[in-house]
Amino acid sequence: MLPFLTMPMRFEDAVEKYAAIAQKMVNGIENLSHLREDDIKIGVTTKESVYREDKIVLYRFQPLVEQPLNTPVLIVYALINRPFxxxxxxxxxxxxNLLKLGLDVYLIDWGYPTRADRWTSLDDYINGYINNCVDFISTKHSLAKINLLGICQGGTFSLCYSAIYPEKVKNLITMVTPVDFQRNHALLNMQGGCTLGAEAIDIDLMVDASGNIPGDYLNIEFLMLKPWQLGVLKYLDFPEIMDNEDKLLNFLRMEKWIFDSPDQTGEAYRQFLKDFYQGNKLIKGEVMIGDRQVDLRNICAPVLNLYAEKDHLVTPASSLALEQYIGTTDYTVRSFPVGHVGMYVSSKVQKDLPTAIAEWLQERTEI
Incomplete structure (x- = not known):
């Protein structure tokens, strides 16, 4: 924050501080003046589209080693925000980093739902899109099973998929994944209605009135979980970094990602909020995806569960509950001293997390 606003100082010192800040502002404005949209790129690793269906695209990233691990990894991201x-x-x-360590990586891009997708359901996403992408990869590589890496809500989807199709999943990695949705001290869970159910938020009324749930609504919902830090403080700190082009670009990339929020299809949102948040049905074995019941005890593949110790969106307790409900005896858990987003972008985590994933998979996958 601006230092002369927060501490007493002599007039001369205040003038000097103000002059330094003014110079930072001048340099920052100069940086901003020559930046263009193309300079703020995210999703930078070379990839190709290998499968398309409706709005979704399956990408394969270009391998960086001559002989990548035989069994590919499919990244399943959340529907909220963009997967990049x-x-x-x-x-x-x-x-x-995973490519450098010898993995063959695929990723599902869910795209941008429109009003025409209003009735797209969890059945469509899990029994449809994910299953079709898994089958495509399996056929391409002549494999019966592949590895899944599910992130946040995508981790919950991956748990459902692995419970329904255990014969298609060789290894399962969950990252910052909610499992027990009734941890009352978790603000997102409370906002989703885990404490009061429909009295907290009437999902049916919201979906029936809106159709798809606007991405802007979801942005506000997440920002309001930390309104000072995410809505005010980072912008007060902005003058301190805007004269440094690298830091400025880092800031703008994060802003671009945060506010690039696709709408949520109404029916998928309805079931996810009602069954998972309000009903906590995942750990009860009561979730139905189409006509298929999700019983986490069916998950017999090795599981690596990764969580963030400072996560305010998916609390560690919510993720750690997984061990109680799955059927596998090969269960590994790793934690990292960051928040939810830090799991993807923290330079500290990038030194350890990809290695932890690659080594765990290499131990369980024939090369």
Whole structure:
């Protein structure tokens, strides 16, 4: 924050501080004046579209080693925000680091739902799109099973998929994944209605009135969980970094990702909020995806559960509950001293997290 606003100082010192800040502002405005949209790129690693269906695109990233691991990894991201947080920029890319370590990486881009997708359901996403992408990869590589890496809500989807189709999943990695949705101290859970159910938020009324749920609404919902830090403080701190072009670009890439929020299809949103948040049905074995019941005890593949110790969106307790409900005996848990987004972009985590994933998979996958 601006130092002369927060501490007493002599007039001469205040003038000097103000002059330094003014110079930073001048340099920052100069930086901003020559930046263009193309300079603020995210999703930087070379990839190709290998499968399309409706709005979704399956990408394969270009392998960086001559002989990548035989069993590919499919990244399943959340429906909220864009999936390229895992490939934000050179030097801060989970995808790039996994490729360097010899993995063959695919990723599902959910695209931007429109009003025509109002009735797209969790059945469509899990029994449809994810299953079709898994089948495409399996056929391409002549494999019966592939590896799944599910992130946040995409981790919950991956748990559902692995419970329904255990014969298609060789290894499962969940990252910052909500499992027990009734941890009352978690603000997102409370806002989703885990404490009061429909009295907290009437999902049916919201979906029936809006159709799809606007991405802007979801942005506000997440920002209001930390209104001072995410809505005010970072902008007060902005003058301190705007004269440094690298830091400025880092800031703008994050802003671009945060506010690039697709709408949520009404029916998928309805079921996810009602069944998972309000009903906490995942751990009860009561979730139905189409006509298929989700019983986490069916998950017999090895599981690596990764969580963030300072996560305010998916609390560690919510993720750690997974061990109680799955059927596998090969269960590994790792934590990292960051928040939710830090799992993707923290330079500290990027040194350890990709290696932890690659080594765990290499131990369980024939090369």
């Amino acid at each position: 947080m895992v490939d934000l920029q050179a030097g801060r890319s989970l995808v790039a």
